[in-house]
Amino acid sequence: MIPGTSFLDSYCAALRQGWSPNTVRPEVAIEELEAIAADAEGFLRWKSDLEGNGPPVRQADGSLEPRLPGFSRWMWDGEFCGSINFRWQPGTTELPPVVLGHIGYNVVPWKRRQGYATVALTQLLDELDELEVVELPFVELTTDDNNIGSQRVIEANGGQLVERFEMLDEQGGGIGLRYRIPR
Numbered sequence: 001m002i003p004g005t006s007f008l009d010s011y012c013a014a015l016r017q018g019w020s021p022n023t024v025r026p027e028v029a030i031e032e033l034e035a036i037a038a039d040a041e042g043f044l045r046w047k048s049d050l051e052g053n054g055p056p057v058r059q060a061d062g063s064l065e066p067r068l069p070g071f072s073r074w075m076w077d078g079e080f081c082g083s084i085n086f087r088w089q090p091g092t093t094e095l096p097p098v099v100l101g102h103i104g105y106n107v108v109p110w111k112r113r114q115g116y117a118t119v120a121l122t123q124l125l126d127e128l129d130e131l132e133v134v135e136l137p138f139v140e141l142t143t144d145d146n147n148i149g150s151q152r153v154i155e156a157n158g159g160q161l162v163e164r165f166e167m168l169d170e171q172g173g174g175i176g177l178r179y180r181i182p183r
Contacts, residue, residue: 001076003047008040010080019108021072021083024060024172031058047072060170065098073124075107075116082107084120088134095140100171101178102139105153117153125157128183138180142167145175154179 001007015029022028035043046054048071056064070087074080084105089095095102103124107116128134141159143150144167159179167176 001074003044003072003074005040005044007074007076007080008036008044010076011074012036014080014108017108019106021085021106023106024170025058059098065096068096068099073120073127075111075120077111077116080108081111081116082120084117084124086124086128086134086139088136093136093138093140098170100142100167100176102136103141113149117150118156121153121157125181125183136183138182141179141181142176143179144172145177151177151179154181157181 003011012033015033018026018029020026020029021032032043046067049067050069050071052067052069054067057067058064068087068089070085072083072085075082075084082105084103086103087095087099088102103121105117105120125139128136128139140162141154143154145164158181160181161177162180163178165176165178167174
């Protein structure tokens, strides 16, 4: 579902309950609540920023990185369930070192293990097939090696494991798994 004003109350409720769209920087929840309070329409506008013109993205170390083109979709079953995001660099499959994958998703804890992420990823991949501004032969997603649920979501959508790697501390640390889904 495209983020919109009619869904903001439920989204804000999830943020207030401690969910964050960023698993490495939980403080993003507070930052987003502040952004919504200051300018809800502006907040929603940069949730679908196909040119990457939105504000820079704060990293775990506090530095700011330019925003990539991308968009978010919200998982919804009558209330907010989670978010899935897509980002890319025009003209290349490469991503900056601070971006672990083209797609990231996060389901609120009280809605996990109910299939929301699997459906959201399927729908996002279908949407990418229709989006003319993105021409990628594959998309990459990463997950922790101990996140079996996320691995199943990716594999259910055609993901193939291509690499095990050591994540940097600012990316959450530990062993990461990189998957590719052909398009």
